[in-house]
Amino acid sequence: MKILIDTNVVLDLLLEREPFVETAIALFEQIEQGKLEGSIAATTITNIFYIIRKTEGREVALAAIHRLLIGLRFCAVDRQTVETALSFGLKDFEDSIQLACATLSQLDAIVTRDQKDFIGSSLPIYSPKELLNQI
Numbered sequence: 001m002k003i004l005i006d007t008n009v010v011l012d013l014l015l016e017r018e019p020f021v022e023t024a025i026a027l028f029e030q031i032e033q034g035k036l037e038g039s040i041a042a043t044t045i046t047n048i049f050y051i052i053r054k055t056e057g058r059e060v061a062l063a064a065i066h067r068l069l070i071g072l073r074f075c076a077v078d079r080q081t082v083e084t085a086l087s088f089g090l091k092d093f094e095d096s097i098q099l100a101c102a103t104l105s106q107l108d109a110i111v112t113r114d115q116k117d118f119i120g121s122s123l124p125i126y127s128p129k130e131l132l133n134q135i
Contacts, residue, residue, distance in 0.1 A: 001108045002036075002107045004105075005027070009112060014052065014068075027128045027132060040068070040075070041075050041077055042076055048068070049064070075107075081100045084103065085100040090117065
């Protein structure tokens with residue numbers, strides 16, 4: 001299964017946020033084992049760097065980005081992605097970009113802790129726990 005991982009789930013892993021870190025670890029283990037193909041939107045990288053740099057410092061942020069380069073795919077964010085995102089009309093534009101990335105990259109689902117943010121999506125939206133229970 002090809003999935004797009006929402007920024008919040010990636011941050012759960014990288015920042016070891018309780019009580020979500022264990023589920024995030026289990027999800028990324030499935031990717032490492034080849035049971036899932038994990039992708040993130042290209043814009044997620046800059047968002048993650050910014051958030052981690054503010055809380056943990058530049059070196060920790062760079063190390064986090066290097067970790068993401070191992071095993072994850074990146075969905076391009078270009079004009080078509082932005083135009084598609086605008087057509088979705090989701091409340092949060094970042095979520096619209098992620099949905100557009102997943103749609104245009106023909107992914108199977110989105111994994112997020114904020115499922116309500118993707119109401120109306122044509123793709124299945126799973127929490128990390130829901131997806132892990134299906135594997």
